[in-house]
Structure formats: structure tokens, C-alpha cells
Amino acid sequence: MKSSKLRFYLPFLIVLLFGLYANVDIVKMELRRSHRPGILPEIAYEARLAPLKKYLPRDAIVGYVTDRDLVGQRAGYFFLTQYNLPPIMVLWGKTYPYVIGDYYGLDNPNKSETADLVPVKDFGAGTELYRGTRQ
Amino acid sequence: MILSLIVSIGAPIALGLLLVRMAWQPRLAARTVLLQLTLACALGIGISSCTFFLYMAWREPQGPRLASVEPTLFLCIVAAFLAFRRTRRSLLAPEGRDPGSPSGFPDSRNSIPKPLLVGFWAVLACAVAGLILCSINRPHGAMDAYSIWNMRARFMFRGHELWTRIFYPLMSHADYPLLLPSSIARLWTYMGSDTQRVPQALAALFTFATVAALSSSLAVLHSTRRGVEAALFLLATASFVRLGGDQYADIPLGFFILSTVILLGLSDSMAAADKSRGLLSLGGTMAGFAAWTKNEGILFVLAVTVALIATTVIRGGVGNTARKVGPFLIGLLPILLVLLYFKVRYAPPNDVFGSLDLGTYVAKLRDLHRYRVIGEAFCKELFGWGNGLIAVFGLYLVVTGISLNRRCATTLLIATMALALVVAGYFFTYVFSPHDLNWHLTNSLDRLLLQLWPTFLFVVFLAIRPLPRLAR
Numbered sequence: 001m002k003s004s005k006l007r008f009y010l011p012f013l014i015v016l017l018f019g020l021y022a023n024v025d026i027v028k029m030e031l032r033r034s035h036r037p038g039i040l041p042e043i044a045y046e047a048r049l050a051p052l053k054k055y056l057p058r059d060a061i062v063g064y065v066t067d068r069d070l071v072g073q074r075a076g077y078f079f080l081t082q083y084n085l086p087p088i089m090v091l092w093g094k095t096y097p098y099v100i101g102d103y104y105g106l107d108n109p110n111k112s113e114t115a116d117l118v119p120v121k122d123f124g125a126g127t128e129l130y131r132g133t134r135q
Numbered sequence: 136m137i138l139s140l141i142v143s144i145g146a147p148i149a150l151g152l153l154l155v156r157m158a159w160q161p162r163l164a165a166r167t168v169l170l171q172l173t174l175a176c177a178l179g180i181g182i183s184s185c186t187f188f189l190y191m192a193w194r195e196p197q198g199p200r201l202a203s204v205e206p207t208l209f210l211c212i213v214a215a216f217l218a219f220r221r222t223r224r225s226l227l228a229p230e231g232r233d234p235g236s237p238s239g240f241p242d243s244r245n246s247i248p249k250p251l252l253v254g255f256w257a258v259l260a261c262a263v264a265g266l267i268l269c270s271i272n273r274p275h276g277a278m279d280a281y282s283i284w285n286m287r288a289r290f291m292f293r294g295h296e297l298w299t300r301i302f303y304p305l306m307s308h309a310d311y312p313l314l315l316p317s318s319i320a321r322l323w324t325y326m327g328s329d330t331q332r333v334p335q336a337l338a339a340l341f342t343f344a345t346v347a348a349l350s351s352s353l354a355v356l357h358s359t360r361r362g363v364e365a366a367l368f369l370l371a372t373a374s375f376v377r378l379g380g381d382q383y384a385d386i387p388l389g390f391f392i393l394s395t396v397i398l399l400g401l402s403d404s405m406a407a408a409d410k411s412r413g414l415l416s417l418g419g420t421m422a423g424f425a426a427w428t429k430n431e432g433i434l435f436v437l438a439v440t441v442a443l444i445a446t447t448v449i450r451g452g453v454g455n456t457a458r459k460v461g462p463f464l465i466g467l468l469p470i471l472l473v474l475l476y477f478k479v480r481y482a483p484p485n486d487v488f489g490s491l492d493l494g495t496y497v498a499k500l501r502d503l504h505r506y507r508v509i510g511e512a513f514c515k516e517l518f519g520w521g522n523g524l525i526a527v528f529g530l531y532l533v534v535t536g537i538s539l540n541r542r543c544a545t546t547l548l549i550a551t552m553a554l555a556l557v558v559a560g561y562f563f564t565y566v567f568s569p570h571d572l573n574w575h576l577t578n579s580l581d582r583l584l585l586q587l588w589p590t591f592l593f594v595v596f597l598a599i600r601p602l603p604r605l606a607r
Binding site: 009013016020025059089091 | 268306
């Protein structure tokens with residue numbers, strides 16, 4: 001009788017305990033994350049790019065360069081820029097009529113990639129617009 | 136605003152429910168109602184995403200508004216379905232009445248002790264809390280969500296005549312199908328603003344619809360107890376809840392793959408062949424939506440069609456194949472036509488298969504080192520699955536034991552064959568991958584396997600032996 005009770009309850013208990021452990025872990029991790037100071041990059045970028053979006057025509061196709069070094073970060077912030085500007089299209093590189101310079105180092109940004117471009121407007125917070133290499 | 140919300144959400148679900156009810160009229164019970172509602176929601180979302188895409192593709196600048204076009208299209212779908220059903224009935228003249236509901240194991244144990252049930256609700260509540268916190272912490276989703284799905288939805292909503300820019304070859308994954316972006320943009324169009332609540336709600340819906348479909352289908356085909364246990368295993372997969380909250384398309388894709396197999400299982404369990412045809416058609420439609428969600432879904436459509444044909448030939452002879460496969464293909468065809476139109480008219484070549492020539496294919500195929508790297512990555516992923524969940528799963532199976540449920544043997548065969556073919560397809564996609572192999576594996580393999588995980592659970596739990604009778 002003991003053995004049949006064990007077979008009845010044990011499988012359920014095994015998965016129940018593991019399920020609780022896994023989900024409590026997610027909740028704890030997300031709670032820790034929600035207490036981190038600072039604004040989310042997605043939200044910050046929306047505000048940062050708003051004046052640029054107003055300035056550009058809605059059918060513009062613009063290039064993108066950044067001074068971020070890490071490959072993952074470069075891609076992440078490129079996609080954030082692309083995500084916040086539709087229907088303006090943002091593509092990697094400088095061979096477009098306009099180019100967005102997205103600078104991380106606000107005090108001392110590395111502008112070597114845009115040194116050959118003509119500045120159009122500085123929007124502050126590390127966002128600048130240039131004339132690209134193709135008009 | 137309220138009226139447009141009712142139309143935008145209520146109309147597709149009502150349409151979905153109507154189609155599900157036409158195909159399957161089981162006895163009313165909590166498990167069948169839950170399963171029907173879940174399937175209806177997904178069906179409604181899938182159909183409305185197709186109609187919205189076609190509306191975007193064919194609309195004129197000064198043409199009629201979505202709110203006036205869509206109800207007409209929905210009525211046309213219902214009329215076409217009714218006409219098809221009537222024609223089929225008059226041609227086939229059914230021989231007898233079907234009980235309309237598979238009974239599952241005759242000796243299935245449906246009762247769950249209260250403390251265990253409370254435990255299940257506690258896990259579910261934690262998962263809901265986890266998903267809500269994910270949505271608060273990452274309101275726009277993780278990188279794949281905002282670089283692909285939500286961005287494309289923004290182009291569709293904000294772009295007007297410029298919406299086709301998402302298909303520019305230099306855009307990220309420009310050839311991916313549009314079920315998710317189209318569904319999001321459609322709801323934004325009705326609401327008049329691109330609020331993040333919409334992709335968040337859709338992500339939550341698909342996440343918990345997968346849990347509901349898995350548990351309720353097993354409750355119908357096997358026992359409530361096994362349904363709840365399978366749902367617990369799915370909820371215990373931390374990456375499942377997290378990717379749901381991160382608004383990844385792998386969760387909806389996993390849902391549509393699971394729904395296809397569930398509908399094949401339900402049709403398999405029907406006594407009268409005539410009754411199972413509607414379910415097979417819906418299964419085909421769900422498979423079509425898998426292909427309309429992500430490119431991996433196209434591989435699933437091929438795999439499940441091959442598995443269905445092979446299984447019916449093996450088990451029923453060639454004559455039986457047309458009766459089984461025909462309805463499935465009829466359900467699949469409309470969605471495949473939409474997908475074909477999208478691929479031919481808009482989508483650029485795929486980044487994995489579009490850039491290789493025959494010589495490179497052959498060279499990669501003969502490179503044994505690639506097989507070793509991919510094989511190791513698959514093994515590593517499987518053994519580390521869910522932070523030790525696979526070990527718990529193994530222990531669980533040892534305690535319960537597995538025996539083949541003969542009633543659903545055909546479904547088990549189809550699903551196992553389809554899953555094996557899809558895994559083989561994924562393996563060879565990595566073999567041919569033009570990207571850095573390690574990068575490609577690290578960034579996608581866990582998600583590819585997660586797409587198949589709910590269906591794998593369904594198959595295993597369907598095969599598990601019924602519970603022993605508890606001694607009193």
C-alpha cells in the first residue's frame with residue numbers, strides 16, 4: 001500500500017518542486033533586475049532619438065556608425081536605433097545621404113569613423129547627424 | 136475605441152471558435168472548453184494576421200478602412216467553410232453518428248489530490264508573476280523582439296506606403312514570415328496607437344495558451360493528472376517562461392507545432408472517419424500558421440506532411456492516404472498560398488540558404504569537423520536542458536514507466552517522425568550555415584529545441600502508462 005501511494009504522489013511531487021524552484025528563481029531574478037537604478041536603454045533611446053526623428057524626413061534612409069567596441073553592444077544599439085525610427089530606415093555604414101553618429105563616450109567620444117563626414121546637427125546625448133558619402 | 140477593440144479581438148476569436156466548433160463538437164467539460172478556446176484564439180490570431188497582411192499588400196491609399204474590409208473577409212471565410220462542408224457531406228454521406236469526443240484511456244485517473252492541485256496553481260502563479268516582471272523589465276522585449284518582430288510591426292503600422300521597407304535585404308531577417316508583426320500591427324491599427332501592451336499581451340497569450348493546450352489536450356486524450364504534470368514540466372522550463380516574456384517568436388511557433396499534433400491526435404482518436412476530417416483540416420491550418428510564424432515552421436510543414444503520408448501508407452495502405460492527407464492539405468493550402476505570395480512578392484533570399492552555391496554546399500557537407508561541433512552542441516544542450524530539468528524528467532519517467540497507448544499509436548508515430556525530421560533539418564541547417572558555426576549554435580540552438588519541447592512533452596505524456604489505482 002505504501003509503495004502504491006508513493007507511485008501516486010512521487011512523480012507529481014518531483015515535477016512540482018522543480019517547477020516551483022525554477023519559477024521562484026525567475027521571479028527573484030526579475031525582481032533584482034527591476035531594482036537596478038537607471039533608465040532602460042530602450043526607453044532612453046526612444047527619448048534620445050526623438051528630436052532626430054522629427055528632423056529627418058519620414059522616407060529617409062540613413063547610415064549608422066558608433067564608437068562602441070564590443071560586437072554584441074554595437075549590434076544591440078544599432079537595432080535600438082533602427083527600432084526607434086520607423087518608417088525612417090537605418091542601415092549600417094556611411095554610404096547614405098545622411099549618417100547617424102551614435103556615441104557612447106559622451107565626454108570624450110571616439111569620432112574617428114566619422115572624421116571624413118560633414119556634420120549637419122548635434123542633437124546632444126551622443127547623437128549627431130552627418131552628411132553621408134553618397135548624396 | 137471600445138467597439139474597435141471588440142472587433143479587433145472578439146471577431147477573430149469568434150471566427151476561430153466557430154471553425155473549431157464546426158470541426159469538433161465534444162461533450163461540454165472544462166478540459167474540452169479550454170482546449171477549444173485555446174485553439175480558437177490561435178486560429179483567430181493566425182487568420183487575422185493573414186487578412187491584415189493581404190489588406191496591407193492590396194490596399195489603395197484612399198481605399199476602404201480595415202474595420203470595413205475585415206468583417207467582410209471573415210464572413211467570406213465562414214461562407215467558404217460552410218459551403219465546403221455541405222458539398223463534402225453531400226458527396227460522402229456519412230454512415231453514422233460519432234460520439235464527438237474521444238474518451239481517452241478507459242481507466243484514466245482524473246482526480247488530483249487537493250494539495251497537489253494547490254501546488255500546481257502556485258507554480259502557475261509564479262510563472263505569471265515571472266512573465267509580468269519580464270514585461271515590466273523589458274517592455275519592448277529582448278533583442279530579437281525589437282530587432283525583428285516589433286520593429287517590423289512598427290513599419291507596418293507607421294510606414295503606410297513605406298511598410299515594404301522591412302523587406303529590404305540589408306534589414307535583419309527580412310525574409311521571415313509575418314504572423315507576429317502582422318498581428319501586432321493589426322491591433323495597433325484598430326487601437327490607433329503602437330502601445331507596447333499589444334506585443335506583451337500576445338506574448339503572454341501564446342505562452343499560457345501553450346500550457347493550456349498541452350494540459351487540456353492530454354486531459355482529453357489521456358488523463359487530467361498527466362495533463363497537469365506535463366504542464367508543470369513545461370512551466371518548470373525556465374527558458375520557456377523567460378522567452379515568452381522576452382516576446383520571442385519561438386513560443387508562438389512552438390504553440391502552432393503543438394496544436395498541429397494535438398489536432399492530429401484528436402482526429403486519430405475519433406471513431407468515425409468523417410468526423411476526423413474537420414480536425415485534420417484544422418491541423419493543416421495550424422501547421423500553415425507555424426510556417427507563417429517563422430521559417431523553421433516551413434521545415435515543420437514538410438516534416439509533418441511526410442510523416443503523415445508515410446504513417447498512413449504504413450498503417451492503412453495507399454487507399455487510406457488520400458482520405459487522411461487530403462483534408463490536412465486542404466486546411467494547409469490557404470495559408471501556404473499566403474506564405475507563397477509573401478515569399479515570391481516580398482521576401483528577399485534567406486540568409487542561410489540564399490547565399491551559398493553548390494560547391495560550398497558540397498564542401499560543407501563533407502566537412503566532418505562541422506558534424507562533430509554540431510553534435511557536441513546538441514548533446515550539451517540536451518543534457519543541460521532546463522538547468523537539470525532533463526534529469527528530473529528522467530527520474531519522473533523511471534518512477535511512472537512508459538507503455539504505448541495503442542489508441543493514439545498513429546499520432547505518436549506521426550509526431551515522433553515529424554520531430555525527428557525537424558531535428559535532422561535543424562542539424563543540417565547548421566551544417567550548411569554561412570555564419571560562424573559556434574556563434575550560430577550559441578545564439579539559436581536552445582531556442583530551436585524549445586520550439587519542439589511542448590510537442591515532445593505531449594508525445595511522451597501521451598505514451599506514459601496510466602496511473603496505478605491508489606489503494607485505500
